[in-house]
Amino acid sequence: MDTPLKQLKDWILKRHPERDEIPADLDLIENRLIDSLSFVEFVFLLEQVSGRSIDMDTINVDDFRCLGTIEERFLTPIG
Template identity: 45%
Template sequence: MQRVAAWLNEKNPGLDGPIGVEEDLIEARLIDSMDFLEFIDLLEEISGDSIDLQEV
């Protein structure tokens, strides 16, 4: 979870405070559609599993 939080903070340097675990990252404008693909890559790297984009 720390790598995800660090990645989100890197994408949003002006972010104040922690990001809630239930936060909708797109709705909160923490990531956009291009960042979403990078986010999926990060999650795949962390988990070691592939994520089927048709299921997301």
């Protein structure tokens, strides 16, 4: 079974076949790997793989800028 982070990477890479890797610190928004049209779909996927609900009314876009931040913010165990 793929890890949640790998599932997110695979989702992005599927939409950007010109890339073969995404560094953990690459700004996904600035580099247009996640744009305004795909953002909601990405958040939905993140909810599925993390098992956590994400309140769209309180989203901070900086939490979604890079895979390292996403992993830290949404994929590490709460506790």
